[in-house]
Amino acid sequence: MEEVKAFLDSLPHSAWNNPGERDKALAELDAEKQDRVTKTFERMFGGINxxxxxxxxxxxxxxxxxxxxxxxxxxxxxxxxxxxxxxxxxxxxxxxxxxxxxxxxxxxxxxxxxxxxxxxxxxxxxxxxxxxxxxxxxxxxxxxxxxxxxxxxxxxxxxxxxxxxxxxxxxxxxxxxxxxxxxxxxxxxxxx
Structure with missing residues (x-):
């Protein structure tokens, strides 16, 4: 969660809810970190049940x-x-x-x-x-x-x-x- 928070804080606010802009920034991370951030982000923001x-x-x-x-x-x-x-x-x-x-x-x-x-x-x-x-x-x-x-x-x-x-x-x-x-x-x- 801290990695996702740090990742989001490194982006312009417009990228938070813009998957294309977010994905471009994610692509710049190393593969292992990219995988962790992506999975955690989906878990955190994938909607609430x-x-x-x-x-x-x-x-x-x-x-x-x-x-x-x-x-x-x-x-x-x-x-x-x-x-x-x-x-x-x-x-x-x-x-x-x-x-x-x-x-x-x-x-x-x-x-x-x-x-x-x-x-x-x-x-x-x-x-x-x-x-x-x-x-x-x-x-x-x-x-x-x-x-x-x-x-x-x-x-x-x-x-x-x-x-x-x-x-x-x-x-x-x-x-x-x-x-x-x-x-x-x-x-x-x-x-x-």
Whole structure:
């Protein structure tokens, strides 16, 4: 995973979601490293199988809400980044008692899945993360048409993983702004 991270950080952001540009850069690696990076990349970014995760997430929110002595009876919110952002959104689709969900640069759920959202959702995106961010206006419109509460922020000159301070894509201004917005969002949801 560290090799994939280092490889991605060595590329211009446009190559992250451009297979042709990425393959050209991969071809410059020695054969053994190229094989490791390719296989790990496919494993990491080959899409998520939500059914492999959602039951565990539902069990976790149930435990937090109903069984853990220090959190029992309190509201539960979710937050996720990249794949975790998509999972946070899917949790909002599947957990009717979830109080709120935050997505950081994660794919939106299907139109069918978003019908089941019962909580406010807040999304954070970078304008240079075209593969995901270009779909946000349509997602926002679908949420609005279905009477769902969705707010989002798209940061200019910002790419994918802008919140991760260990990545070359880290954007301190966007990350700090998003952080205070998330804290306010969760505070408002859990304290009203």
């Amino acid at each position: 939500s059914s492999a995760y959602i039951e565990k997430l539902l069990a976790a929110t149930k435990y937090i809400r109903e069984e853990n002595t220090s959190t029992k009876g309190q509201g539960v919110v979710s937050i996720g980044f990249c794949m975790g952002g998509a999972l946070s959104e899917l949790l909002a689709c599947r957990d009717e008692q979830l109080n709120g969900a935050v997505i950081f640069y994660g794919n939106a759920p299907t139109d069918e899945e978003l019908q089941n959202i019962h909580c406010p959702v807040y999304g954070f995106y970078g304008d240079q993360d075209k593969r995901i961010t270009d779909n946000v206006p349509a997602f926002a419109e679908q949420m609005k048409q279905n009477g769902k509460n969705f707010d989002y922020q798209i940061y200019p000159q910002t790419g994918h993983a802008f919140f991760n301070d260990t990545r070359a894509s880290y954007n301190v201004v966007a990350a700090r702004d998003a952080f205070q917005r998330v804290l306010r969002f969760f505070y408002d949801i859990l304290n009203h």
